[in-house]
Amino acid sequence: MIKKAAFCLVAIIVCIAIPGGMLLYNQHYSAITNGSVNRFDMTNTDGIDNVKSNDAAELVITKSPSMIYSYNDNNYYLVENEHSFIAIMDNEQYTEADTSVKSTGSYKLVGYLEAPSNEIKGKLKDYFAINSDEYDATYGKYMLHVQNDYNGSGFPIEKIETTAIFFGIIALFLLYFGIDYIVKSGLMLKKLSYLSDASYAQMEKELEAPGVRKYPQNLYLTENYIVLLHSFSAYKDNSKKENDSLFINYHDVTWMYPSNMTQYGKTVNSGITVYNKTFGAVSILSLPTNDFNQNMINEVYNIISQKNPNILLGYNDENQKRIGA
Numbered sequence: 370m371i372k373k374a375a376f377c378l379v380a381i382i383v384c385i386a387i388p389g390g391m392l393l394y395n396q397h398y399s400a401i402t403n404g405s406v407n408r409f410d411m412t413n414t415d416g417i418d419n420v421k422s423n424d425a426a427e428l429v430i431t432k433s434p435s436m437i438y439s440y441n442d443n444n445y446y447l448v449e450n451e452h453s454f455i456a457i458m459d460n461e462q463y464t465e466a467d468t469s470v471k472s473t474g475s476y477k478l479v480g481y482l483e484a485p486s487n488e489i490k491g492k493l494k495d496y497f498a499i500n501s502d503e504y505d506a507t508y509g510k511y512m513l514h515v516q517n518d519y520n521g522s523g524f525p526i527e528k529i530e531t532t533a534i535f536f537g538i539i540a541l542f543l544l545y546f547g548i549d550y551i552v553k554s555g556l557m558l559k560k561l562s563y564l565s566d567a568s569y570a571q572m573e574k575e576l577e578a579p580g581v582r583k584y585p586q587n588l589y590l591t592e593n594y595i596v597l598l599h600s601f602s603a604y605k606d607n608s609k610k611e612n613d614s615l616f617i618n619y620h621d622v623t624w625m626y627p628s629n630m631t632q633y634g635k636t637v638n639s640g641i642t643v644y645n646k647t648f649g650a651v652s653i654l655s656l657p658t659n660d661f662n663q664n665m666i667n668e669v670y671n672i673i674s675q676k677n678p679n680i681l682l683g684y685n686d687e688n689q690k691r692i693g694a
Contacts, residue, residue, distance in 0.1 A: 410427060423481050423482065429450060432470060434456065435447045437455075445457055445489070452509075455509075457480075479519070480517075483512050576589060590672055621647075623644055623645055623680065626641075627666075628640040638655060639656060640654050
């Protein structure tokens with residue numbers, strides 16, 4: 370469990386480091402170039418074979434952009450001067466370009482080159498009713514993904530944001546499970562601390578013995594101990610202390626009783642709760658009610674009661690008074 374917590378911590382650091390490293394790389398590149406960006410002119414058709422995706426590019430348009438397709442929060446526009454191209458813009462970028470073209474007759478779009486995916490290219494071909502060769506000849510090999518602050522290398526800010534969101538969600542899940550593992554590890558170590566070194570060694574030996582009985586939800590019955598390794602069930606008795614693990618000698622259990630859950634007057638979940646003054650009431654088994662599970666629960670109940678003849682059995686007023694509950 371501690372190893373799992375450590376793994377979660379390392380994974381969280383990696384999730385933060387990946388988008389952070391992308392940002393640092395961009396800032397480093399911007400610093401060494403002093404903000405100077407060499408952008409490819411998309412009207413330079415002769416140089417198209419010398420560029421690649423993510424290269425900085427620019428395009429002066431003389432007509433207002435016309436939206437042709439929207440997909441995954443990306444708006445695809447037809448932009449034109451003496452040639453036609455596809456540009457990816459958000460609403461704010463479109464408004465700025467449209468306003469400038471209408472007032473001054475032109476506008477310079479800047480950003481980076483992006484090759485359309487097969488899915489996007491298929492959508493655009495369907496829109497224009499043309500084939501692949503006609504598309505490439507008319508609209509070019511690349512689209513222009515508009516981003517005014519793209520520094521010409523590294524990673525587009527949109528991709529960094531997408532990466533950060535993706536790994537951020539993963540990091541939140543890992544943080545939740547990591548904290549859960551740490552809390553459970555702390556509870557487990559605290560409960561193990563109640564055992565003497567000799568008792569712990571004996572319990573560990575019995576767990577490896579061929580006669581140990583293993584049940585669902587990580588419940589083990591050894592020759593002398595009840596061992597519950599961690600929390601197991603959504604069915605919790607909220608009126609009792611919640612426990613995630615238990616290591617106890619049968620003779621240290623003072624009270625045991627069935628713990629059932631009912632809905633609309635019908636028992637839907639059956640279980641066993643044991644009580645000890647140090648640990649309180651602990652549900653050691655909790656299973657959906659059926660004949661197979663009930664037989665298993667009866668078996669566990671009988672084994673524990675036989676191991677400790679002095680244990681109080683059953684949930685009733687008399688037993689509650691005797692243990693002071």
